[in-house]
Amino acid sequence: MNQSKGMKLRVLLGILVIGTVFLTALAGGYAAVQANMASLTDSYLENNYQYAKKLASNTTNLLEMMEDNLEMIAAKAGQRPVSSQELEIWFQANRQYFNSLLMVDAERRVTAVIPGQSNVGPGTKLTSEASREAVEKRVPLVSKPYVGATGRRIVLVSAPIFGVKGDYQGFVGGTIYLEENNVLSRTLSEHFYGNGSYVYVTDADGHILFHPDPKRIGELVTANEVVRKAVSGLSGSELIVNTRGLPFLAGYAYEPSAGWSIISQTPTSILEAPREALMRKLLLQVFPLCLVILLAAWRIAYTISAPLYALAKFSEESMHSRRPLPLRMPKTGRFIYEVKQLHHSIDNHLNHLNAEIEHDGLTGLLNRKSFDRTIEGWTEDKIPFALILLDIDHFKRINDTYGHPVGDAVLKSLASHMEATTRPGDLIFRFGGEEFAVLVRHGGEQEASELAERLRMNAAELALVEGERITLSLGVAVSDASAGPAEMIELADQALYRSKKDGRNRTTVFTKGGGSDG
Numbered sequence: 390m391n392q393s394k395g396m397k398l399r400v401l402l403g404i405l406v407i408g409t410v411f412l413t414a415l416a417g418g419y420a421a422v423q424a425n426m427a428s429l430t431d432s433y434l435e436n437n438y439q440y441a442k443k444l445a446s447n448t449t450n451l452l453e454m455m456e457d458n459l460e461m462i463a464a465k466a467g468q469r470p471v472s473s474q475e476l477e478i479w480f481q482a483n484r485q486y487f488n489s490l491l492m493v494d495a496e497r498r499v500t501a502v503i504p505g506q507s508n509v510g511p512g513t514k515l516t517s518e519a520s521r522e523a524v525e526k527r528v529p530l531v532s533k534p535y536v537g538a539t540g541r542r543i544v545l546v547s548a549p550i551f552g553v554k555g556d557y558q559g560f561v562g563g564t565i566y567l568e569e570n571n572v573l574s575r576t577l578s579e580h581f582y583g584n585g586s587y588v589y590v591t592d593a594d595g596h597i598l599f600h601p602d603p604k605r606i607g608e609l610v611t612a613n614e615v616v617r618k619a620v621s622g623l624s625g626s627e628l629i630v631n632t633r634g635l636p637f638l639a640g641y642a643y644e645p646s647a648g649w650s651i652i653s654q655t656p657t658s659i660l661e662a663p664r665e666a667l668m669r670k671l672l673l674q675v676f677p678l679c680l681v682i683l684l685a686a687w688r689i690a691y692t693i694s695a696p697l698y699a700l701a702k703f704s705e706e707s708m709h710s711r712r713p714l715p716l717r718m719p720k721t722g723r724f725i726y727e728v729k730q731l732h733h734s735i736d737n738h739l740n741h742l743n744a745e746i747e748h749d750g751l752t753g754l755l756n757r758k759s760f761d762r763t764i765e766g767w768t769e770d771k772i773p774f775a776l777i778l779l780d781i782d783h784f785k786r787i788n789d790t791y792g793h794p795v796g797d798a799v800l801k802s803l804a805s806h807m808e809a810t811t812r813p814g815d816l817i818f819r820f821g822g823e824e825f826a827v828l829v830r831h832g833g834e835q836e837a838s839e840l841a842e843r844l845r846m847n848a849a850e851l852a853l854v855e856g857e858r859i860t861l862s863l864g865v866a867v868s869d870a871s872a873g874p875a876e877m878i879e880l881a882d883q884a885l886y887r888s889k890k891d892g893r894n895r896t897t898v899f900t901k902g903g904g905s906d907g
Contacts, residue, residue, distance in 0.1 A: 437640030593648030619650030
């Protein structure tokens with residue numbers, strides 16, 4: 390009879406170790422999932438809170454800028470009557486802020502409105518609470534939302550007009566059409582993400598002023614806890630259930646100048662995918678991890694250190710290399726939380742650096758490097774376009790007379806003017822020094838020359854330097870099948886040279902006849 394040899398010690402120890410590691414892995418996995426969820430929750434809450442505070446600050450700055458612009462118009466109107474042409478120029482300069490501008494006398498009768506309205510015109514008497522409040526209080530105001538005579542839901546920003554003797558003459562107002570394209574939607578529309586996060590704004594009474602769903606504008610949402618806290622002047626973050634019964638991780642901030650509330654929120658469902666992915670990875674890695682621990686401890690160290698080393702090496706080479714940054718990050722293990730977060734942070738940082746490389750640091754416009762890449766791409770893709778080169782006349786005299794800080798301010802102001810004057814599809818570049826370039830996509834000679842003239846004439850109306858105005862010289866060239874990027878630049882430069890030679894402050898279009906047409 391053969392006696393049983395029994396279980397070998399190494400097998401027993403193996404079973405004990407494997408069982409211990411497996412149970413430890415389960416306990417550790419559960420703790421890791423809970424810790425990861427808590428970390429993600431806190432991160433989303435803090436990010437949304439900081440983001441809401443940032444947007445509230447930006448909104449305050451925006452409202453102050455709008456009020457300052459209206460106060461300048463009111464000051465002019467108090468000294469002398471403002472013509473419709475002047476009001477039109479003011480509106481064009483401020484159309485990024487307002488949907489319309491109107492002048493109203495002390496009896497609340499409209500004296501001028503830009504652009505013209507079907508239901509509101511000179512002689513129309515305003516009956517809204519916002520106009521009554523502006524006339525009674527006679528101070529700069531941001532109104533509560535109301536439905537105007539045109540049927541639009543409106544916020545009115547107003548500034549009082551006082552005559553030279555201090556007599557009250559009415560107010561100048563700028564409107565924001567809440568249900569249409571407006572300054573709030575343009576400022577906040579970029580802040581939406583594919584993960585369900587979004588931002589919305591309420592007035593001091595809890596009515597929605599801006600929301601990614603336009604149908605909700607005007608809705609009263611004070612049933613939402615964070616809205617009640619925000620309209621009372623508080624800022625913070627918390628997990629909430631909104632008025633439609635959906636849970637969100639919300640950050641909120643109070644905007645003091647108008648009493649508005651900014652809420653940035655992320656659905657809690659965003660946490661489910663990372664939780665499930667982490668649990669799957671942990672379960673799949675239990676047995677390989679046990680084998681790695683039993684066979685070789687060095688493998689664990691290598692598994693942990695290798696991706697960190699790859700990221701550190703990549704970061705060091707990227708910061709010290711004079712070559713362009715690589716397009717792809719090195720592949721790293723994504724099952725380690727710290728590695729994944731570090732990989733994501735470095736990738737975002739490098740993308741941010743690449744974006745900064747493409748823009749001019751002073752004006753914020755695209756730079757010469759971006760210009761060269763764009764014109765080469767359009768030429769290769771056979772996209773028809775026109776090129777406008779423009780130069781500030783006698784810019785050196787401005788620097789010599791007023792100093793370089795004033796010269797820099799002129800360049801930044803002109804850049805803002807050009808952005809307000811050009812079409813949405815046109816691209817503006819700082820070409821170098823005081824020279825700028827505009828690429829007019831699908832633009833022919835007529836469109837480009839008309840745009841160049843608008844830039845020149847509108848710039849002449851801007852008091853960018855106290856006591857004098859600037860003028861521009863411009864050259865225009867239109868692409869054809871035979872012209873490459875270098876030739877297009879040369880043709881536009883020849884036209885610009887002709888403008889300067891002929892006395893400056895003019896636009897010259899290069900023509901195929903061997904010359905330029907002023």
